[in-house]
Each structure stands twice: as C-alpha cells, then as structure tokens.
Amino acid sequence: MHVDVGNALAVEASPGVPEDALERLDDRVRDAHEHIVAGMTREEFGYAALNLPKTADPAAIERAVEPFADSEVLLNVGIGGSALGAATLVDALGGDLDAHFLDNVDPEHVTALLEDIDLSQTVVHVVSRSGTTAETLANFLVVRDAMEQAGVDWTERTFVTTGPEGNLRDLADEHDLPALDAPEGVPGRFSALSTVGLPAAALAGHDVEAILAGAREGRAALTGSLFDCPAYAYGATAYALDVRGAGINAMMPYAESLETFAEWFAQLWAESLGKDGLGQTPARALGATDQHSQLQLYRAGPRDKLVTLVRAREREDRGIPDTELEGLDYLAGGSLGDLLDAEFEATEASLAESGVPSVRVEIPRIDERSLGRLLYDFEAACVLAGELYGVETFTQPAVEWGKDAARGLLSGERGLPEKTELVVE
Amino acid sequence: MHVDVGNALAVEASPGVPEDALERLDDRVRDAHEHIVAGMTREEFGYAALNLPKTADPAAIERAVEPFADSEVLLNVGIGGSALGAATLVDALGGDLDAHFLDNVDPEHVTALLEDIDLSQTVVHVVSRSGTTAETLANFLVVRDAMEQAGVDWTERTFVTTGPEGNLRDLADEHDLPALDAPEGVPGRFSALSTVGLPAAALAGHDVEAILAGAREGRAALTGSLFDCPAYAYGATAYALDVRGAGINAMMPYAESLETFAEWFAQLWAESLGKDGLGQTPARALGATDQHSQLQLYRAGPRDKLVTLVRAREREDRGIPDTELEGLDYLAGGSLGDLLDAEFEATEASLAESGVPSVRVEIPRIDERSLGRLLYDFEAACVLAGELYGVETFTQPAVEWGKDAARGLLSGERGLPEKTELVVE
Numbered sequence A, B: 001m002h003v004d005v006g007n008a009l010a011v012e013a014s015p016g017v018p019e020d021a022l023e024r025l026d027d028r029v030r031d032a033h034e035h036i037v038a039g040m041t042r043e044e045f046g047y048a049a050l051n052l053p054k055t056a057d058p059a060a061i062e063r064a065v066e067p068f069a070d071s072e073v074l075l076n077v078g079i080g081g082s083a084l085g086a087a088t089l090v091d092a093l094g095g096d097l098d099a100h101f102l103d104n105v106d107p108e109h110v111t112a113l114l115e116d117i118d119l120s121q122t123v124v125h126v127v128s129r130s131g132t133t134a135e136t137l138a139n140f141l142v143v144r145d146a147m148e149q150a151g152v153d154w155t156e157r158t159f160v161t162t163g164p165e166g167n168l169r170d171l172a173d174e175h176d177l178p179a180l181d182a183p184e185g186v187p188g189r190f191s192a193l194s195t196v197g198l199p200a201a202a203l204a205g206h207d208v209e210a211i212l213a214g215a216r217e218g219r220a221a222l223t224g225s226l227f228d229c230p231a232y233a234y235g236a237t238a239y240a241l242d243v244r245g246a247g248i249n250a251m252m253p254y255a256e257s258l259e260t261f262a263e264w265f266a267q268l269w270a271e272s273l274g275k276d277g278l279g280q281t282p283a284r285a286l287g288a289t290d291q292h293s294q295l296q297l298y299r300a301g302p303r304d305k306l307v308t309l310v311r312a313r314e315r316e317d318r319g320i321p322d323t324e325l326e327g328l329d330y331l332a333g334g335s336l337g338d339l340l341d342a343e344f345e346a347t348e349a350s351l352a353e354s355g356v357p358s359v360r361v362e363i364p365r366i367d368e369r370s371l372g373r374l375l376y377d378f379e380a381a382c383v384l385a386g387e388l389y390g391v392e393t394f395t396q397p398a399v400e401w402g403k404d405a406a407r408g409l410l411s412g413e414r415g416l417p418e419k420t421e422l423v424v425e
Helices: A019-041 A047-055 A058-068 A081-093 A107-116 A134-149 A167-175 A198-203 A208-220 A230-243 A256-273 A295-300 A336-353 A368-389 A397-411 B019-041 B047-055 B058-068 B081-093 B107-116 B134-149 B167-175 B198-203 B208-220 B230-243 B256-273 B295-300 B336-353 B368-389 B397-411
Strands: A002-004 A073-077 A098-102 A122-128 A158-162 A179-181 A248-253 A281-284 A305-312 A358-363 B002-004 B073-077 B098-102 B122-128 B158-162 B179-181 B248-253 B281-284 B305-312 B358-363
Touching: A002 A230, A019 A047, A019 A230, A019 A368, A047 A208, A047 A368, A058 A158, A058 A179, A058 A198, A058 A208, A073 A081, A073 A134, A073 A198, A081 A098, A081 A122, A081 A198, A081 A256, A081 A368, A098 A107, A107 A134, A107 B256, A107 B336, A122 A134, A122 A198, A134 A397, A134 B336, A158 A167, A167 A179, A198 A208, A208 A368, A230 A305, A230 A358, A230 A368, A248 A256, A256 A281, A256 A305, A256 A368, A256 B107, A256 B295, A281 B281, A295 A336, A295 B256, A295 B397, A305 A336, A336 A358, A336 B107, A336 B134, A336 B397, A358 A368, A397 B295, A397 B336, B002 B230, B019 B047, B019 B230, B019 B368, B047 B208, B047 B368, B058 B158, B058 B179, B058 B198, B058 B208, B073 B081, B073 B134, B073 B198, B081 B098, B081 B122, B081 B198, B081 B256, B081 B368, B098 B107, B107 B134, B122 B134, B122 B198, B134 B397, B158 B167, B167 B179, B198 B208, B208 B368, B230 B305, B230 B358, B230 B368, B248 B256, B256 B281, B256 B305, B256 B368, B295 B336, B305 B336, B336 B358, B358 B368
Parallel strands: A073 A098, A073 A122, A122 A158, A158 A179, A248 A281, A248 A305, A305 A358, B073 B098, B073 B122, B122 B158, B158 B179, B248 B281, B248 B305, B305 B358
Antiparallel strands: A002 A358, B002 B358
C-alpha cells in the first residue's frame, strides 16, 4: 500500500501536521507498536485480529462453502461487522455470484428481496458471533420460513459462522449445518479476514488464500515507525489531524467497486475510536461522483476535515469514442480511466490549493491480494490510532443501552423514558 | 411532514437549543421567509426551485417519456443533481423498471453495466443543464457507441433534459430527440421536482402529478414561523445546533428505500451551505443497520452531531415466524416492522439519554405524495438555513477550480502545481 501524507503537512494545509510534530509523534508510534505487538503475541482480545492472516484457516472455509459451490445467489444474513467485511470483498472483487447482504430489518426490503431471488438456488450464510443478534435471528427466521413455503429444504442450503454458544450454534448442531467458528478475540468490525468475511468471497469464486497473503504482507510491514509503515503512517496522520481540528475523515475511493470499502471503513473507524468524547467521524464519499456533491463543502466549508483519496493504479479501461460534438476535443482519444484519474488528481490539487488536508492511498489494482492488504492496513491503522487516542479500541459499550431498550419495548417488559416533544406539522 | 425537535432542545441535549433562543430565532425566520417569498415571487435564481410544484409541467414530462413506456431498463446519464433526485424517487417508490444511474466515470463499472443490460430494451435519459458536463458527455458517448455496436438505433432510445444551449441541445436538435427543458433558475441539487428528476419516476410508472401535489402541500405550508412550518422547524433547528457546535448532521432514515434520500440530502446540504467556512457536514447513515456501525460514535464520541431520524409511519409489514429457539420469545408474535420501530425509538431514546441532539421526521408512508412533500420540505429547510447562515445558497464556486484543472490535464494544456510528497510504502 502506498500512502502519501504530503498534503496533510502544515506546509500545505490548515489544519496540518508540522513535520517535526510527526517526528515527535513517531516516538509514541514506536511505543504503541510495542504494545500492539505484545497484544498480538498474547492473542489478546482485539489485537488477535491482526494475527488473522496467520491464524485463519482457508481450507476450513473452502470446505464449508464447497457443498454450495453451484449456488447462484448468496444471502448473507448478518449485521454490522457480520456483513460489511464480506460485502466489501464481494463488491470490490466482483464475480458472477448474485450476493445480497440482509443487514437490516426493513420488512418491505426483505419481502422484495425474497420475491426476487430463486431460493432453490440460494445459499444462506447466517453470521452472528453471539448467536443471539436480534436483527439477524429475526431475518433468519423469515428466510427459513420463506424457503419452507417455497418447498426448499433450508437445512441443505444454510451454513453458519458463530461462536461456541448461542441460538445459532444450537441450530447448527440440531440440524447438522456446516458451522464455521467465529474467530476468538476478534470484534466483528475486525473480522473481514476470517470465517466471517471470507466465505462470501470464496463463494463468489475468489482466492481466499491470496486475500490472506495480501494481509500477511501488511502484517510483515508493521514496524515501529510511521515513516516505514504505511498503515501507521495513515493512522498516525489521521490522529494528528483530528487533534488539530480535522474531526471528520471523508473516505473517498475513486472506484465504484470500493464504495462498500468506505462503509466498512466508516464502521471500523467510528465504532473503534468513537468513545470518551473522542474519535474522528467518518464520512463516506465516492469519487468522482461526490465532486458534484461534497467537494464544495470540503473546499469552502469549515476546516474540520481530512479527505482520504483512494485509488487503484491499474484497471481495465474503456476508450471514449470520438465525437462530432464541439468543445469536447479535450476528451478525444482519451478514456474513462484518463478522465477519472484527471479528476482524482485535480481534486487532490484543488484541496491542497484551498489548504484542506488530504492523504492519498494507492493500491496496485483491485484484486484479492491488494484487497487483503488494504483491509489489513486500515485495521492496523485503526488499532494504532486507538493507542494514540488512548481509548478501548475493541469494545462498543455505547450501543448496549439501545439494544436493551429495544428488547424491553418488544417484550413489553419496559417502556422508554418520557420524551420531550416539540412537534411542528 | 411531522417534525419533532424536542430532543434538540437544551433541556435534553448538549449542544442543544434553549427554547427561548428558538423563539428569538423565529424573528429571523420571519424575515428570512419574507426574503424567500420575495425571491419566489420574482422567480429569482434558486428561489425559483420552490415554485416548481406550480411551474413544473407534468404533461410535458409524460409526453416525453411516452415513446419509451415499454422500456425495461432506464439508463440515467447525469451526475450530482442530475442523478440524485431521480434516483431518490425511483429507489423510494420502487417499481418494475430496472433503473441505473450512470453518475461516475469508472470504466470497469460502466463496462460491467453495459454488458449486463439489454440495450435494445433500454431508454437513455441524458441530463445536463449546461449540456457540457465532462463526465456526462463522456458516458453518453460510450453508451451511444455501445448501442451502435449492439445494432440498436440510439436515436430511437434516447431523450435529454438540458438548457437552451450546449452540446446536448445541439445533439437533440440534430437527431430530433425528445428534449425537455431544464427548469430556469433552478440549481441541479434543487431540481428533483422537475424535468430533471421526474422523468425517471414517470418511466417507473409513478404518478408525477401526485409527487407535485405533495410538493404543493409543502409550498402551501411555508409560513413565517418555525413553530408553524415543519420545513422551517427543521432548517432553523439544524442551523441553531450547528452554530452551537453540532457541525455534523447524521441523516439516518429507517427504511432501505430511503437510503438514496440520505445521499440526496447530503448533496443538498453540503453544496448549498458549505461555503465561507460555514456549513454543517452531512453524514449519510441508515437505520437500523448503522446502529451496528455509527451509533457508538454518535453516543460516545465528540459532541458535534445532530442525528436526524426519518421514518414512514405506515408500511407493508412482515411477521416474524414463531421459533423453537430459546431466548427469542421477545420476537414471538411480532413483525420485522415492530422490530424496526422498536429500534428507531430505542435509538432515539438512547441518544437523548446520552444528551446527543436528534430530530424526528415522520412521513405518513412512502408514496408519491409523501415523497414530494419530503423533498420539497427539505429543500425549503435548506433555503431557510442558507438565509440564516447568510451564504449564497444556490452557487457552488469552489468546485470550478478542480473542473478547470481536470480539463487542463486532459487536454495537456496545463499541469498541476507541484505537490508536496511524503510517501510511505
């Protein structure tokens, strides 16, 4: 992974990081790296995620999906980290599999989807570490019922990834479903490179071993200096900008197939770092499209943003046909890729011109190896940032209140506190 | 439209708006409203958008799309405001039309899309007010060429919406294509309820007149007080929270079909208000999914956010089947809609519990009339907010630099300023 933080330096941007401040920060990066390595060595909760490139078992994943290899449709039933890693890989890498991620409980959406797909050609992957996630279990019950109604034996078309206990484990045991173990010590948002995220990629025909090989490259590249390690360069720079006022991180890949990557990043960054009143707010964007939507604000709005520009250096290109239309000669002989690259570089320069910090991230191309590296490096960047903020990177305590309240409402056991109303209609 | 700003008041939230501050702000709302009405009366640039419910001509739109009524696929070629309004309507309202919005210049995406659809069954709507937008023209040239290669007469399957001059107008004249006039005085991001956004809805079989009727309701509801006008209640509260520190507006609809609405809102809000160092940064979210992604940050991160919760009060529901699984009795006899509503209310309460301001927006259901009202009211909210900030709501000067630079790069006429590099790889 290639990371260029030049446009985030104080000589270019405000807020920006003085180069000597980055050098001082590097002492903290060295200490943080030692702490991270110690956590990895002891397979501590969370840090264990950074060992997945070594501990994940691609053969077990291949075995689990093998019975479903001829499926035309994948229904991944899981929410949050149990959806986004898989969706990121499948959306980026493409393939013929018609993959759907049932990660919401919108009845109209669920009904439309179930009416649209051929359930007899569908493999269902139910993913919940706890085995008790309300949305996931509710959706699974609906899917199972729809299969029964359609005369499809759901037990022949379902496999699960879950922890050692819970409803899903019981279900797998009872019906002899293929069951993958959710990796120990790995929070959902760090589980793309495991039995949580990789089965979808395998079903779509992608090389799981190559994804992990890319991730291993990232692991081997972890060193004690942000000047030698692209993951840490990114994490440290984002942190240093946030504490200088760039509280928003606009993640803007220049590739439609990486749009889901921006969502995955948004979860990783928000849920890991958003605590104790700290944390940078991710904003998902897409180049070049959002130049016609968000760029005005990024350039001329409040100075509270870092813009992260991501692209692949190689791709399948497509020429722009010659035209009789006047004034379009600048497009002549060019390609859509040329146009996209020109917009990438012009946007980067336009942010610099107005003093808005940006970081450029490049990968060689969008393939298994590069994706594995990209996801691993951003996970490592996030873990480093968590160390620098001094937060508990791997927990998400603030979501529990709402979960309990929703459960209380549904069971009728308790209501909500009285709400202050000021209604206008 | 029902707007409840109770949870944005200072008695509930920090930042929050003291109720007497809202009352004082209402004087400014009254003045702003007078200014808005004057602009509407004179059909001034931008303000003219708020007259679209009266000035749009649904019959002309129906006539333009009528020759293409049997098309199975819509390819909407346009970017930014020339895509998002149409996409918002079609994604929300559904229908059998297979609609695609070519709003990026990613060659791999364009190629995959063109290989995937039956061009002989496709209607192409090319949308550019100026008629010269680089991305749109490049994509159109590619689409036209693909149709020719496939033996499809593109002149029989294409219509345009554009201004009085430019490449697209010339093209329509030369090839006798049906051509709709882009509305005068209406910036792209305010053009959903016009010849820009409505043709896609018409092609998908929706009642354009009902959409406009909903918008007319919104227009009739514009009054000089935020306490009487839901659009102004929203715009004034968002503004009042921003100036008190809530620089981020997380737009979180609880309906998959409104996900694109959040994108439309993000453009409207960012490009209209993001200037002079001012403007609230929109963050697109989706309920209930993002409870498992962004909620941790919203509740426990920096106190810089307003969360806007949007839902429809009625929908087609789907029961959750009974289950033998233990511990799920709280779901028994319920529906996915019950679960979604419980999550909506629990999330709203959980934000209040941690003192994070939120606003609740409800529409009766997701249909033509309600959508027209929703879009109109958010446009009016944005125009009001622009008055309160004192910015030029209807321009986007900060994007020109990058457009010129990209054009210079492509034509080879000029390069970019030298870039500061600090590369780690």
